[in-house]
Amino acid sequence: MLSGIKAELYRLSKGKALWIIGIAMVVSILATTLVPILIEELLAELLVEGDATFMLGMMNLQGSNVANPLTEGNNPTFEIIKTLDVQVFFFLAVILSVWTNDISEGTIRNLIASGHSRKRVYVEKLLTSFITCTLVVLTYYFLAFLISGILIEFKIPNLFQLLIIFIGQLILFFSIISASYLIVLITRNKTFFIAIYLLYPTIFINLISLPVRLGILSGDLSRNILAYTIDPYTLLSSVAWNLPETTNGISSYGHSIVVGLIMLVITIILGLIIFERRDMV
Amino acid sequence: MGIAVLKMNNISKKYKRTLAVDGVSLNVSKGDIYGLIGSNGAGKTTIIKLITSLISSTNGSIELFGKTEKAELNKMRKKIGCIIEYPIFYSNLSAYDNLKYYCIQFGIKDKKAIENALNLVNLTKTDKKKFKEFSLGMKQKLGIALAILNKPEILILDEPLNGLDPMGIIEIREVLRDLNENHGVTILISSHILGELSQIANRYGVMKKGRLIKEFSKDQLEADCKSGVLIRVDDVEKAICLMKTVLHIDRMELYSNNEIAIHDKTYHLDELVFQLNNKGVRVNHSKDITKNLEQYYRSLIGKREE
Numbered sequence: 280m281l282s283g284i285k286a287e288l289y290r291l292s293k294g295k296a297l298w299i300i301g302i303a304m305v306v307s308i309l310a311t312t313l314v315p316i317l318i319e320e321l322l323a324e325l326l327v328e329g330d331a332t333f334m335l336g337m338m339n340l341q342g343s344n345v346a347n348p349l350t351e352g353n354n355p356t357f358e359i360i361k362t363l364d365v366q367v368f369f370f371l372a373v374i375l376s377v378w379t380n381d382i383s384e385g386t387i388r389n390l391i392a393s394g395h396s397r398k399r400v401y402v403e404k405l406l407t408s409f410i411t412c413t414l415v416v417l418t419y420y421f422l423a424f425l426i427s428g429i430l431i432e433f434k435i436p437n438l439f440q441l442l443i444i445f446i447g448q449l450i451l452f453f454s455i456i457s458a459s460y461l462i463v464l465i466t467r468n469k470t471f472f473i474a475i476y477l478l479y480p481t482i483f484i485n486l487i488s489l490p491v492r493l494g495i496l497s498g499d500l501s502r503n504i505l506a507y508t509i510d511p512y513t514l515l516s517s518v519a520w521n522l523p524e525t526t527n528g529i530s531s532y533g534h535s536i537v538v539g540l541i542m543l544v545i546t547i548i549l550g551l552i553i554f555e556r557r558d559m560v
Numbered sequence: 561m562g563i564a565v566l567k568m569n570n571i572s573k574k575y576k577r578t579l580a581v582d583g584v585s586l587n588v589s590k591g592d593i594y595g596l597i598g599s600n601g602a603g604k605t606t607i608i609k610l611i612t613s614l615i616s617s618t619n620g621s622i623e624l625f626g627k628t629e630k631a632e633l634n635k636m637r638k639k640i641g642c643i644i645e646y647p648i649f650y651s652n653l654s655a656y657d658n659l660k661y662y663c664i665q666f667g668i669k670d671k672k673a674i675e676n677a678l679n680l681v682n683l684t685k686t687d688k689k690k691f692k693e694f695s696l697g698m699k700q701k702l703g704i705a706l707a708i709l710n711k712p713e714i715l716i717l718d719e720p721l722n723g724l725d726p727m728g729i730i731e732i733r734e735v736l737r738d739l740n741e742n743h744g745v746t747i748l749i750s751s752h753i754l755g756e757l758s759q760i761a762n763r764y765g766v767m768k769k770g771r772l773i774k775e776f777s778k779d780q781l782e783a784d785c786k787s788g789v790l791i792r793v794d795d796v797e798k799a800i801c802l803m804k805t806v807l808h809i810d811r812m813e814l815y816s817n818n819e820i821a822i823h824d825k826t827y828h829l830d831e832l833v834f835q836l837n838n839k840g841v842r843v844n845h846s847k848d849i850t851k852n853l854e855q856y857y858r859s860l861i862g863k864r865e866e
Contacts, residue, residue: 386648556616
């Protein structure tokens with residue numbers, strides 16, 4: 280098992296996926312840090328010019344429930360970590376590199392034909408994605424601390440809170456990765472998988488989660504949207520936004536963890552069953 | 561026949577409504593170079609995929625080194641090196657990095673394994689060139705390098721000569737011969753290049769529409785392919801007369817250069833020459849007239865399968 284994971288990590292280290300993720304992370308963190316700074320500067324200018332309508336809009340955006348490392352009392356690192364759900368898009372590079380290409384291009388056949396059990400191959404590749412995902416999230420935390428420290432101020436976040444969010448988000452990330460493995464196995468089409476992977480969260484985060492968060496829908500209504508309570512993408516952001524001690528929001532932390540774990544177990548079992556039975560034509 | 565290292569017992573494979581392989585029973589013994597022949601869609605690749613567990617059979621069983629249980633079969637498959645259809649590697653990695661990945665996967669500790677495999681197929685000068693930039697011939701060579709990386713006891717090669725230039729074909733033929741003769745590697749090879757196959761294989765199986773229609777050894781092939789003898793004599797008329805009256809041979813053909821083709825495979829060449837010499841006809845040159853593997857294959861399956 281270890282040799283398989285070691286081999287996959289070796290391959291990842293030789294490819295471009297990790298570099299792409301690294302650059303995307305830096306850009307994402309810089310954007311989260313710089314945008315509020317720019318808005319503040321713009322607001323100051325608008326105040327001088329007296330453009331009331333535009334100013335109101337900007338103030339609304341600034342005051343809305345989006346991450347803002349500049350808000351007084353907020354920890355800048357923590358505020359950036361709230362935007363971690365965007366990493367779902369980064370993991371696409373890992374899933375493509377470790378699993379999708381193997382299935383769609385057929386390199387997986389070299390392993391199966393040489394006597395590697397299918398269960399072992401599946402688990403090895405899944406674990407490699409999980410390990411990479413964990414390393415990417417930890418790197419994101421570190422970069423968030425470093426960049427926000429350089430641009431705003433160095434402030435050590437509450438480590439317990441950070442750990443809680445880390446565990447919660449990791450379980451949801453794992454469940455999304457595992458579900459992606461299953462989708463790839465069923466469709467065996469790289470383009471189709473990429474389309475699903477990109478469109479699904481875009482629809483859920485932008486069309487459901489964000490409007491809910493911005494208060495377009497009332498709290499009562501949002502609780503009744505089934506998709507919202509079981510969708511890992513939207514739960515992913517609510518893990519950071521709704522800490523265990525503050526279950527005032529749309530979904531509680533515990534609920535998110537349970538959904539993530541259930542989805543993880545189901546997708547792994549289904550993935551193993553399908554992979555075991557599927558012909559590698 | 562030696563010890564059977566691979567046995568297929570009445571194997572069938574059905575894809576929805578298509579019967580790709582129909583009740584094939586095949587035996588490959590230790591030390592064999594078994595040539596699997598058949599036109600496109602005959603079921604050769606399906607057979608290879610069944611052996612390597614890429615697909616599961618609808619009926620029948622497979623035995624590898626005497627083992628039939630699934631877990632044991634997987635262990636035995638570690639003794640197999642293979643190329644199936646075409647070599648597939650990670651396109652953004654070099655030949656070395658690709659083989660390094662599989663070395664780690666297979667737990668190969670020998671630090672020279674990659675170098676040796678690349679040397680054997682003459683693919684050492686690719687440096688950092690990525691797999692996607694390789695020519696088809698280079699890809700085939702890398703596929704063979706991977707197949708022999710783990711020092712397999714059985715090599716299963718599906719069309720390994722595709723895309724190779726004449727020198728490449730000769731090199732690979734020599735590599736396969738060396739592995740078979742000096743390292744005891746059993747080889748199952750499918751190829752459309754029957755001329756090449758006939759130079760290395762010692763047993764053959766002919767497939768048609770999913771069925772194994774004939775299995776034969778090299779000796780059987782030679783015996784079956786012999787269609788007569790060709791002799792060059794000093795006195796053609798006397799020779800023909802003798803053969804007709806004394807030896808009762810009717811089917812003869814006269815060529816230029818005093819050559820006579822005798823289309824009767826029951827006659828042994830030495831016997832015929834001896835008889836003619838005894839009767840005062842001098843035979844300057846003689847040889848068996850044989851069909852090659854390609855002609856034999858065509859005679860077996862008919863001009864076109866479709």
